[in-house]
Amino acid sequence: MVPLWWYISLAVVLFVIGAAGVLLRRNILVVLMSLELLLNSVNINFIAFGRYYGDVRGQIFAIFVIAITAAEVAVALGILVALVRNKSTLKIDDVTTMKG
């Protein structure tokens, strides 16, 4: 069988890669995709812990995470379409409207 810490290490690696995408990339689309990567690594952790400790609630929380992610992506892409229509840019550095 696969040890538990293999799954957690995989989730750590995916989380760091996703965080690198969020922090280092300047393209809004790639930043959103990296957010998906972060949430997926968390899901791996939930399901691995739920499996190894015999608890079904890990899978339930993974289902909730997936549902909230779907809502988040729909709203974020709607905002993105409105943004591109108004400012016609995809670079995160150009979107400083809310800076005080």
Added chain:
Amino acid sequence: MGQGFFLLFAAGAVVTALTVVLARNPVHSALALMACFLQISAIFVLLEAPLLAVVQIFVYVGAIMVLFLFVIMMIDVREAVLQRFLPGHNLPALALLVVLGVEMLALVLWSGRFSAIEPITPHEGDQVRQLSTTLFADYLLPFEVASIILLAALVGAIVLARKESG
């Protein structure tokens, strides 16, 4: 045998995730992200969560990635393709990421609590039946709240993406 499959899927997931971050074209990023989600759903199958694997494929690969590709096709990405991506551009963020990864890996590897080899799942009855019973009995209120959040997101996305005059 499970270890070989896990290493295969984990290597595929890490390589495709790196492709998501490093690819210059957002279309390539989206396709690599789709491949990464497929690998992760295979890992869910290894974890004996078949329902979550199917939900992963349906929701992520079927719905979210189609939404991403639709938006990429709708807006112009040619300007974004032209700009170069330099990983050494933002050094504080890079150092923060290195510290984060080393710290988390050190904590996981040091702690002896994650060394469980054999899961203690008692194989009693249908697992999907048990999952759905817990979901609709103990977690009914969060389920309904999630459905309301999805409805609000649907309405919000339509309002946001609508043209001003319409």
